[in-house]
Amino acid sequence: MFSYIFHMLERIQHLTGHLYQLLGPPGSQCLTCETRAVLSSHYPGICPRCVQQIPWIRSIRCHRCGRGVGCPDCVRVHMQNRSFVCNRSAVQYNDLMKDWISLYKFRGHERYASLLTALLIQAFQAMSDELTSICEKETRKPLWRPDAVTYVPVSVERLAERGFNQAERLATGLATAARLPCVDLLQRQINTGKQSFKSRAERFETMKHAFSIKPDGFDFSLLQNYNKPFKLLLIDDIYTTGSTLDACGHVILHAASNVSVSVEIYTLTLARS
Template sequence: MSEELTLICEKETRKPLWRPDAVTYVPVSDERLAERGFNQAERLAAGLAITAGLPCVDLLQRQINTGKQSFKSRAERFETMKHAFSIKLDEFDFSLLRNYSKPFKLLLIDDIYTTGSTLDACGHVILHAASKASVTLEIYTLTLARS
């Protein structure tokens, strides 16, 4: 096979790079923010967004302080997180995405993944808001660590 044909074949078999349309993060409670002084997930999301040239959206708010999850069972974590989050309606208008030609890809970032209860709860809230606005949305998640 000629060198030119080899390059063409290689180019055709490469997958296009995956790229989200925006980045968001899991919010912490006001108490945790005061204790820690920053939100690790927010810092990760902002750094990634700047590096990749993507918008970082302050999309979610934590409605209740769920406390530390480390001593709770898996079932307790999922139950605790059920109503912990809501959309910051003044920050993001999903209806702006109605005419987007393909599913909007949102990357949701958290610092630690243990059971998935936090990401699951955030995902449900985001998908519900998108559905109400008749927007097709795909959520992808990224965490710094797994415990």
């Protein structure tokens, strides 16, 4: 008797789902809010209502770190020697973005990969337009464009735990869309653990010796005849204090200076806290 009732319930659920497909609203299920709708053609997997909730950073208050609100960080004395020219970020790191990034980064929801990459690509386009405008005013050069893209590496332990490096995937997606080479340049020497629980001073101290150039990575001596600074775009998922990006940048600048090569580092992240 119990098995018969269970079987009937399964049949009813199946028929109900089939009727919803026939009579419900057109479209597909939204990746984030799970409602059924005609999904966005620009942002893969989400509905127009969720597109409206994306917390874009459209008005930049700090032109060095790309923050959309008042920034007390970049006026600090020790921040004047940062390795990168400027940072730009696609979105504010609010609760919604925390959910999206966490579902992809920690829970392996692969469908978020193309969505988050689309956000980064749009931020790259805005960054290119902004820096091109500055170049035209200051040097009369017509276009700002990086020569290559690279990314912040994760530790061997973190890579084994997640199965992928989210910064690498963002970088390769952007590089493909922008038709730029993506360089596997850095390695993480130590597992620094979660940075979200550390103070600003602890973050900078932890990152001092965290990275190095990969032994079989890019050979900077190939650029010795390059007649202008080599523009490198460094990608990460979240900018908090900038300590990770700064540490990576200093390693790159040091390696380039050892062979008398001039490099300019620009950074781009998915989210800015």
